[in-house]
Amino acid sequence: MAKARPVGVYMAALVLAVAIPLCAVLVYAHLSAAQREEAAAGEAGRRFARIAATEVAEEMLALRTALDAQARRPATRALLPAACTPADGLRLPGGGEPLPLLLADASGRTVCSAVPVPTGEAPFASAAWLQAIAGGRDVAIDSGQALAAGSSASVLVATAVRDEKGIVVAALGALVALAGLKPATARLADDDGGPQLFLVARDGKLLAQPGRPQPAAATIGDGLPAAALAKGDGWRSGPGAGGMAMIYGHAPVAGTPWHAVVAMSRDSIVAGARSQGLREAVVALAIVATVLLVAAWFARRLLRPIKAIAGVAQDFASGNTIMRAEESGPRELSEIAVQLNRMLDERQRDDRRL
Numbered sequence: 001m002a003k004a005r006p007v008g009v010y011m012a013a014l015v016l017a018v019a020i021p022l023c024a025v026l027v028y029a030h031l032s033a034a035q036r037e038e039a040a041a042g043e044a045g046r047r048f049a050r051i052a053a054t055e056v057a058e059e060m061l062a063l064r065t066a067l068d069a070q071a072r073r074p075a076t077r078a079l080l081p082a083a084c085t086p087a088d089g090l091r092l093p094g095g096g097e098p099l100p101l102l103l104a105d106a107s108g109r110t111v112c113s114a115v116p117v118p119t120g121e122a123p124f125a126s127a128a129w130l131q132a133i134a135g136g137r138d139v140a141i142d143s144g145q146a147l148a149a150g151s152s153a154s155v156l157v158a159t160a161v162r163d164e165k166g167i168v169v170a171a172l173g174a175l176v177a178l179a180g181l182k183p184a185t186a187r188l189a190d191d192d193g194g195p196q197l198f199l200v201a202r203d204g205k206l207l208a209q210p211g212r213p214q215p216a217a218a219t220i221g222d223g224l225p226a227a228a229l230a231k232g233d234g235w236r237s238g239p240g241a242g243g244m245a246m247i248y249g250h251a252p253v254a255g256t257p258w259h260a261v262v263a264m265s266r267d268s269i270v271a272g273a274r275s276q277g278l279r280e281a282v283v284a285l286a287i288v289a290t291v292l293l294v295a296a297w298f299a300r301r302l303l304r305p306i307k308a309i310a311g312v313a314q315d316f317a318s319g320n321t322i323m324r325a326e327e328s329g330p331r332e333l334s335e336i337a338v339q340l341n342r343m344l345d346e347r348q349r350d351d352r353r354l
Contacts, residue, residue, distance in 0.1 A: 042247050046235040050251040052197050055183035055185060056256070060253070079103065079169065084113055103161070104124045109124075140159075156173045179210060180210075207258065246265060305325075305337065309333070
């Protein structure tokens, strides 16, 4: 014979049968909301990076146009030292101080320079940018090395200088501080946990943060490997410096060996989903508590008439033929009490006849 259990056990099992699936649904909804928030932020970061990359590419195109014009000037084509004087310096499209110029002939000898140059008779003879120009490329960019935190990279943008016959006789370069680039999207970046815009090299090393002389280098960390950048524009989640979870949107800058990267704190992105999940958890607990209270009330309401009927039956078995069950409570139990009372009355009448 199966072991009898109290009604309360069955009521508790019924409550759990409702509460457990409800909690599972809430947990799934919370995780799905966090994933949706992360995906939406990543896609927004990718679009942000594409816009920034386009703006940087436009600035660099304007710079190259100005550099080409400088390369066609008589003083430059004649390889005169006056080509590098501050008065003939190059300006970024957005204004600012003239960019320092460097003029080197095809053999690598320095004709003139407003920037420090290596020592030697032909210090640029083996420079990759000069070899690229001598090999027929119109423009070459020397990104150099990614610099340490607290500083920004300066790159050399060089163009070919040709004589009247179109032969490359020299290369004219302008030294550009990448922090001096001023894409409109840089003004949208926020220090207080908001998105931050960076320029990185193809290997993922930080070059600069446009518009800011001291980039927040620690933001990038190792969460954006070169393999991800090689795939073009996109977004990914990854660790920042110190293990902080980050979301990176990235896009290549056309005509350069750089990528625009938008970095965002993942915690700040999914904070809304977490708050919503906490509110849903509180609501779920309130629902479960309410269901428990209602179940306890129903259990008491069911058990009272059942115990009363059982008590009458026990009293009758003990010889008390006067007690009768109270005909109240739920309809089914009330009918049981009526039938029991009717049976007791009949039994009492049979006893009197005897």
